Amino acid sequence: MVDDRKLAVLRAIVEDYVSTNEPVGSKALADRHNLGVSPATIRNDMAVLEEQGYIAQPHTSAGRVPTDKGYRLFVDRLSQVKPLSSAERKAIESFLAGAVDIDDVVMRTVRLLAQLTRQVAVVQYPTLTNSAVRHVELVPLSEHRLMFVLITNTGRVEQRVVELPEVADEQRVAHLRAVLNTSLDGCGLSGVPDRVADLPERLSPEDRPLAATILSVLLESLVEKHDEKIVFAGAANLAGADFTVGLRDVLEALEEQVVLMRLLGETSDLSALTVRIGSENPYTGLQGTSIVAAGYGSGDKQLARLGVLGPTRMDYPVTMGAVRAVARYVSQILAAS
Amino acid sequence: MVDDRKLAVLRAIVEDYVSTNEPVGSKALADRHNLGVSPATIRNDMAVLEEQGYIAQPHTSAGRVPTDKGYRLFVDRLSQVKPLSSAERKAIESFLAGAVDIDDVVMRTVRLLAQLTRQVAVVQYPTLTNSAVRHVELVPLSEHRLMFVLITNTGRVEQRVVELPEVADEQRVAHLRAVLNTSLDGCGLSGVPDRVADLPERLSPEDRPLAATILSVLLESLVEKHDEKIVFAGAANLAGADFTVGLRDVLEALEEQVVLMRLLGETSDLSALTVRIGSENPYTGLQGTSIVAAGYGSGDKQLARLGVLGPTRMDYPVTMGAVRAVARYVSQILAAS
DNA sequence: ACTTGGCACTCGGGAACACAGAGTGCCAGA
DNA sequence: TCTGGCACTCTGTGTTCCCGAGTGCCAAGT
Numbered sequence: 001m002v003d004d005r006k007l008a009v010l011r012a013i014v015e016d017y018v019s020t021n022e023p024v025g026s027k028a029l030a031d032r033h034n035l036g037v038s039p040a041t042i043r044n045d046m047a048v049l050e051e052q053g054y055i056a057q058p059h060t061s062a063g064r065v066p067t068d069k070g071y072r073l074f075v076d077r078l079s080q081v082k083p084l085s086s087a088e089r090k091a092i093e094s095f096l097a098g099a100v101d102i103d104d105v106v107m108r109t110v111r112l113l114a115q116l117t118r119q120v121a122v123v124q125y126p127t128l129t130n131s132a133v134r135h136v137e138l139v140p141l142s143e144h145r146l147m148f149v150l151i152t153n154t155g156r157v158e159q160r161v162v163e164l165p166e167v168a169d170e171q172r173v174a175h176l177r178a179v180l181n182t183s184l185d186g187c188g189l190s191g192v193p194d195r196v197a198d199l200p201e202r203l204s205p206e207d208r209p210l211a212a213t214i215l216s217v218l219l220e221s222l223v224e225k226h227d228e229k230i231v232f233a234g235a236a237n238l239a240g241a242d243f244t245v246g247l248r249d250v251l252e253a254l255e256e257q258v259v260l261m262r263l264l265g266e267t268s269d270l271s272a273l274t275v276r277i278g279s280e281n282p283y284t285g286l287q288g289t290s291i292v293a294a295g296y297g298s299g300d301k302q303l304a305r306l307g308v309l310g311p312t313r314m315d316y317p318v319t320m321g322a323v324r325a326v327a328r329y330v331s332q333i334l335a336a337s
Numbered sequence: 338m339v340d341d342r343k344l345a346v347l348r349a350i351v352e353d354y355v356s357t358n359e360p361v362g363s364k365a366l367a368d369r370h371n372l373g374v375s376p377a378t379i380r381n382d383m384a385v386l387e388e389q390g391y392i393a394q395p396h397t398s399a400g401r402v403p404t405d406k407g408y409r410l411f412v413d414r415l416s417q418v419k420p421l422s423s424a425e426r427k428a429i430e431s432f433l434a435g436a437v438d439i440d441d442v443v444m445r446t447v448r449l450l451a452q453l454t455r456q457v458a459v460v461q462y463p464t465l466t467n468s469a470v471r472h473v474e475l476v477p478l479s480e481h482r483l484m485f486v487l488i489t490n491t492g493r494v495e496q497r498v499v500e501l502p503e504v505a506d507e508q509r510v511a512h513l514r515a516v517l518n519t520s521l522d523g524c525g526l527s528g529v530p531d532r533v534a535d536l537p538e539r540l541s542p543e544d545r546p547l548a549a550t551i552l553s554v555l556l557e558s559l560v561e562k563h564d565e566k567i568v569f570a571g572a573a574n575l576a577g578a579d580f581t582v583g584l585r586d587v588l589e590a591l592e593e594q595v596v597l598m599r600l601l602g603e604t605s606d607l608s609a610l611t612v613r614i615g616s617e618n619p620y621t622g623l624q625g626t627s628i629v630a631a632g633y634g635s636g637d638k639q640l641a642r643l644g645v646l647g648p649t650r651m652d653y654p655v656t657m658g659a660v661r662a663v664a665r666y667v668s669q670i671l672a673a674s
Numbered sequence: 675a676c677t678t679g680g681c682a683c684t685c686g687g688g689a690a691c692a693c694a695g696a697g698t699g700c701c702a703g704a
Numbered sequence: 705t706c707t708g709g710c711a712c713t714c715t716g717t718g719t720t721c722c723c724g725a726g727t728g729c730c731a732a733g734t
Binding site for chain 3: 023025026027028039043044046047057060061062063064
Binding site: 374375378395398399 | 676677678679680683684685686
């Protein structure tokens with residue numbers, strides 16, 4: 001049904017279309033690729049491919065263009081991820097190595113990825129879900145206010161200013177700090193609510209209102225930051241590509257955290273590349289775009305995802321290579337810190 | 338030389354052009370504004386205005402379009418900042434009030450401003466320069482590593498992981514923490530280098546290497562974060578407006594922190610509005626754009642700047658009103674926290 | 675000294691049109 | 705099953721033409 005030569009034709013169409021951005025005809029194919037057959041034969045194959053929905057022609061008597069289904073087949077069976085050159089690897093490594101904190105890592109990553117792929121890069125901040133409490137700090141700001149700081153083993157720092165219901169002297173704060181730290185140290189964030197549930201009861205009665213206030217802020221910060229932060233870069237790269245759908249829609253999607261979140265998708269499998277092509281992606285405003293995403297993490301735990309967004313007409317092998325490589329390097333960096 | 342009627346004509350031209358986005362001719366002016374004179378008279382005035390460089394015609398026999406110089410005159414002498422409606426004020430207030438930390442404040446501000454003006458909003462993070470140390474925290478991560486956290490009175494938190502030259506037990510860390518806090522508490526960041534200069538000498542010899550390492554990281558973090566962080570939002574609003582210069586250049590400029598920094602400019606005067614029109618701005622890639630910026634801060638100190646960027650053909654009174662209002666509200670929020 | 679109506683002139687943008695070129699589908703023959 | 709040939713169908717481009725908006729200038733009016 002789909003014999004080898006037809007697949008070769010499809011591959012050739014995808015490659016040519018990606019590089020020229022113009023519908024590709026039978027003659028051009030016969031010239032540029034040595035398929036060993038005449039244009040007429042190729043035409044026949046193309047007719048079949050079109051009937052099966054892998055390619056389409058924008059109008060009668062124009063060349064063929066891959067459909068989403070065609071790209072899908074190309075990605076799944078006709079291409080292989082293209083590894084980066086060693087120069088590129090070196091560049092990545094040295095660029096990421098200079099990062100000083102988690103914000104810096106994310107920022108550098110997203111810029112790097114955008115530059116590398118010449119597309120829009122999207123990076124999700126490492127999730128708190130899988131991290132554990134490294135330290136809790138209470139810093140008195142005034143008699144009635146203190147700053148609550150939560151440091152996780154993934155290097156992230158959460159902070160909140162807490163209005164206190166009563167005056168808290170340094171000693172009581174110190175006590176509470178000690179209690180919090182001993183009871184939470186190393187505890188996974190998901191386990192925090194359980195651990196602190198009975199905490200007020202273990203304290204002397206006069207400390208309870210204070211503790212309750214702080215705990216409520218703590219719990220609140222856990223759920224609030226659960227909808228994760230996402231950043232993007234490389235929007236300028238959109239300017240060149242012309243989308244079937246308006247540029248505006250794409251930019252709007254990029255500024256909607258929730259949409260981005262869903263675009264990156266989720267896979268349990270760390271290091272697996274996800275490719276969403278055109279209509280496969282869950283957001284109607286982005287029909288003409290594809291997303292290539294991968295998870296990253298430290299050790300074996302997936303912390304978050306990153307990827308790039310570009311026109312469906314993109315160079316999948318190269319893009320996938322870049323995304324995979326960057327995901328790996330970020331994982332390394334995070335594991336080391 | 339520039340009598341009142343000519344100014345009225347210029348104002349009318351700016352207003353019409355802003356609202357229609359089409360070169361405006363003498364007849365249209367006479368119709369839409371009741372200037373009390375005939376089109377022919379207006380033509381004469383327009384000829385003079387053109388000679389003086391306030392307006393220009395895209396081609397012979399088209400209407401007139403304001404030049405940068407024309408907009409400048411309009412902004413300086415022919416318009417007044419338009420205050421927001423009370424509904425808008427309420428919306429701003431309630432939207433900003435929900436912010437939980439400094440990141441949240443900045444994020445909400447930039448989105449708010451983008452939505453309000455339907456343009457690209459740019460917000461600079463509050464500078465550290467004018468803030469003071471509220472608390473320094475040292476959190477041991479392992480025997481050889483600790484996390485250094487600096488909390489400022491502006492609510493910002495800086496963090497660094499420090500590799501230690503030697504094993505540091507909890508006691509030594511605690512001691513160092515105490516020393517740091519007593520010597521730095523309330524100290525302006527610019528004064529920190531002076532204060533810590535002689536600090537190692539006041540410690541026992543065995544603590545000095547440890548202290549030196551931490552101090553070097555501290556000082557480094559001060560200068561590094563000195564080039565401030567800037568965020569933007571509302572890029573989607575660029576999609577509608579057509580720039581004389583490519584959209585790509587604008588997007589590129591937006592992703593360059595340094596460029597943004599210079600665009601926002603600096604004025605000592607808090608609460609003064611800065612307007613940079615087209616060629617007035619220091620970046621050649623942004624010829625067709627204007628920037629409206631204002632400073633914000635807590636109390637009387639200017640902490641940073643915020644503003645919007647849009648086509649030179651923008652509604653200056655409204656935009657200026659929005660920028661000024663948002664700057665004020667953010668200042669309030671920051672002063673309160 | 676301005677203002678005004680009239681008038682000739684200019685030029686951009688849209689409509690109509692033709693045409694070359696690329697590409698297809700199909701068919702008959704190898 | 706492949707191939708060459710051939711008629712057909714489009715799109716994109718270049719050309720021409722014309723309408724209309726808008727101007728500049730001038731002479732007359734206030």
